[in-house]
Amino acid sequence: MPLLQSYIAPPLARDIALAMRSFIQDFTNRAVFCLGAFLASTSLLSDGSQTTMGIAAVNAQTQYLLGLGIGDITGPVVETNMMGYASLAQTDTGLYMRQRSRAWIVADSSNSSNRVVMINADIAMGDTGIRRSIVANLSATYPDLYNNANIALISTHQHSGVGGYLENLLPQITSLGYVKETADAIVAGTVKAVLMAHDSLAPGTLSVGNATVVDGNRNRSPSAYLANPADERALYEYDQDKDLSLLKFDDADGNARGFLSFFAVHGTSLYENNTLVSGDNKGMAAYLYEAMEQPDVMPGNNTFVAGFTQSNVGDTSPNTLGAYCESPGESYDGMLCEFNTSTCGGATEDCHGRGPAFEISDFASNMIIAQLQVDGAQAIMNGTASTAPIEGNVRAVHTYLNMTWHTFTLPNGTTVQTCPPAMGYSFAGGTTDGPGAFDFTQGDNSSQPQNPFWEIVKGAITPFPDAEQVACQDPKPVILNTGYAHTPYNWSPGTVDIQMFRIGQFVMLIMPGELTTMSGRRMRNAIRTQLIANGIVGDDAYVVIAGPANTYAHYVATQEEYGVQRYEGASTIFGQWTLDAYIDKYGSLVSYLADNATGAQPPSDEAPPDLTGEAISLRTGVVFDSAPLFKSFGDVVADVQSSYTSGETVFAQFIGANPRNNFRLEQTFLSVDQDVDGAWTMVRSDSHPSTTYNWTRVDTITGTSNVDITWTIEDGTPAGTYRIQYFGDAKAIGGTITPFVGTSSNFTVS
Structure with a gap:
């Protein structure tokens, strides 16, 4: 074959690449x-x-x-x-x-x-x-x-x-x-x-x-x-x-x-x-x-x-x-980032990966x-x-595995164990897709005390790792001891799904x-x-x-990558034997995939707790929407031009309302309509990459907002008459939500 x-x-x-991040504002x-x-x-x-x-x-x-x-x-x-x-x-x-x-x-x-x-x-x-x-x-x-x-x-x-x-x-x-x-x-x-x-x-x-x-x-x-x-x-x-x-x-x-x-x-x-x-x-x-x-x-x-x-x-x-240094004014600006640590001048913030069309846009x-x-x-x-x-x-097998202090035997006969979850210092260094902040870098597996300031900060966020956790996570220097952080509820999972x-x-x-x-x-x-x-x-x-x-x-x-402690190793939360633990557990379950398997499932650790009942949220809801004086929802603020050609971008702005009022699942916030034999036909929605929907709050106190809609006309678009429509939902002070529609002027594509 x-x-x-x-x-x-x-x-x-x-x-x-990935974009993991490190610490933010409140540490x-x-x-x-x-x-x-x-x-x-x-x-x-x-x-x-x-x-x-x-x-x-x-x-x-x-x-x-x-x-x-x-x-x-x-x-x-x-x-x-x-x-x-x-x-x-x-x-x-x-x-x-x-x-x-x-x-x-x-x-x-x-x-x-x-x-x-x-x-x-x-x-x-x-x-x-x-x-x-x-x-x-x-x-x-x-x-x-x-x-x-x-x-x-x-x-x-x-x-x-x-x-x-x-x-x-x-x-x-x-x-x-x-x-x-x-x-x-x-x-x-x-x-x-x-x-x-x-x-x-x-x-x-x-x-x-x-x-x-x-x-x-x-x-x-x-x-x-x-x-x-x-x-x-x-x-x-x-x-x-x-x-x-x-x-x-x-x-x-x-x-x-x-x-x-x-x-x-x-x-x-x-x-x-x-x-x-x-x-x-x-x-x-x-x-x-x-x-x-x-x-x-x-x-x-x-x-x-x-x-x-x-x-x-x-x-x-x-x-x-x-990954390149984007460091205006520095001698290393435009140079490749340092190979081992992905830094520029010793810091991670200016080291960014570049996509294939970097000079055009990330899109x-x-x-x-x-x-x-x-x-x-x-x-x-x-x-x-x-x-x-x-x-x-067709066969399926599933079980739960508690990875906290999970003990198992390697093929060579050595008994090892995984650890309670913890993040290393290089986790805070981020990656070239999403660099970290402060003075964190990738590849930090030092056994020496870290920056004294961050040693204090990390203890204020999660409990300090005890000697057993330090030894288990070695050579990872722990910055977030999430396996021991349970307030107000679990910071990290300790039990995982094993499924084949x-x-x-x-x-x-x-x-x-x-x-x-x-x-x-x-x-x-x-x-x-x-x-x-x-x-x-x-x-x-x-x-x-x-x-x-x-x-x-x-x-x-x-295990070898874990020892280097770049971002991926620092984010391997259960310690250096994580991969081996998965290989051991998945391997132990292959018999459940046999032709003669009865469908019975293997013994399982306790399922992870349901945390949704304890969940907290500091986000505020939508209070109300309003339109400016003498205006209505959906009114056109900035209208389209009269004509366009392929490659140009059509823009229209409307008096809007908060889209959190209605996600419009299986629907759309916008449409590009074409006049076909006297009837309007939707030809583009908010699911097309040629359109964008942007919402901007104008005034929080008055509840006013605008919506910008764009359509970049693709090559091969049929000539004809078009319009843009905006579909919104406004929330009144009493809580009633009312749908509305805004419509641009007609325009031609030639």
Whole structure:
């Protein structure tokens, strides 16, 4: 069988990285959260890369019951902190593209109760509370079909979405606590997507393939990667996984219904100064592919569902040009950042990763990284890259693992243990996608006392680590001892979801954190070996990683990378044996994926506590909206011009109201309408990348605000007469919310 690789290397391709943050104003940190769902191949080549070569041909491919769905999960697009960079200053002001959840169901055709649900959500990471609510909704509707074992909540790990939805306190700090509206929107849209997938279940077939996307990512911590053994590194051509793996969904007649792909690149193409809600590069890739398949269907109404899921994303970046010093007036301005610490003049603040279209805009870079993933997926879907059929039973296994002082035995017989969660000093140093602040840097594994000032500050935020915790986390110098911080509720998770899906010879490791490149490789190889050794699958096993999913437990670095203590090592919260603990636990559960498995689930630690009842929020609600004297909501403040040509941007400003009054899920805040034979037809919505929606508060006391809407006219737009409409909802002093519409003057496009 030919090597299943298609090389995608357009002229521009770089990536941009995670954007974790360090401390902010009141000495709290800004965390960043990533990991992803990565689909890796099965047979290892001599250079260590993975392909589907070796998957045996089958005489009669198994038919599965397949379902696909999509739902709008966009929460409050203004006055809410964004999730990912954990920057207090990054408060959303509008909408670039809606966030969505996409769902895929695979069921055995012979026994449809054996099924799995894969959810790929345009959010920064999975969350225990969100998943709990989704499982509760679905199991209440179909108690015999959907349960805690067979539902996976995987994230695209984008950094431009609405925040405040995670249960634990640390990621809530910059959002001023828990934002229930965000959580509710994610749950509602995700449940809708799964129910749509359920209702669309029909016989079909599956196949798997992979393409090589050379320019789509970059390692943002190459000095840590180099700490891994040289002979291990020599197995691989790159210090990043370049394979995009894809699970193709066809109907019984062989027509494509959609796919779920896996490629490791951070959702940080849009920088930390962006305040428009978006799905970043993976959300954009999904839009581009779905629009290509169904060009006449409005986004969100499509039945072809394209999934771009994360993999071992931990040390990846879409800033493919590299990290440079942006330090005007300094001698090092424009130079590459220092290799080991990612600093400029000894500080992290001016070291920034650059995307492939850096000189144009981060939005242009976002489009390039998205298109690279689209090209890779298209090569597989169109047959340019080979695919192999999937055949076999559907199985799911899930358990909870308390990672606090978890003791286990390494393959060499040594007994080791994980630690209560803690963040290291280099966590506060951030990354080249989101630099830290103050005097924190990456690569800080000093055993000497840190800055005395910060030693005092860290004790004021979380309890000082005791000798046992210090020894366990060594060589990580602890700055936030979150495993011991429980006021007003748990700062970090101590218990994580362990989950695996098997569909024939295709196995998904659904991970509760962000694995680095080498961590992902070790994880896949180890579990694949155990699957084959236990007779669960044959030599054609195809093992992939998906995450950060279900619970967000930060990073998973190798033991060697942990010793370097760059951002990823400092954010490996359970200590240096975290990866080995996961390999041990996932490996112990492979028997539950066997053909003769009864469906019974393994023993489990206690589930994480439900923290939503204790959640606090310091955000204020919408008090009221008002229009200026002698004006009405929706009135035009700045009107359009009379005519435009392709490439120009149409602008209109309206008297607005707070969009938190109505998220308009499955609807839109705006439309671009075309006059077609005397009737207005919507041709663009707020889900198109050619439009933007910006909300600005004019006066807090009077409750007045404006809304700016833009449309950049794409090449090929039909000549004709157009208008822009704005859809808003105003809240009166008494609390009544009333919808309204604003309409621009007509204009022509020539």
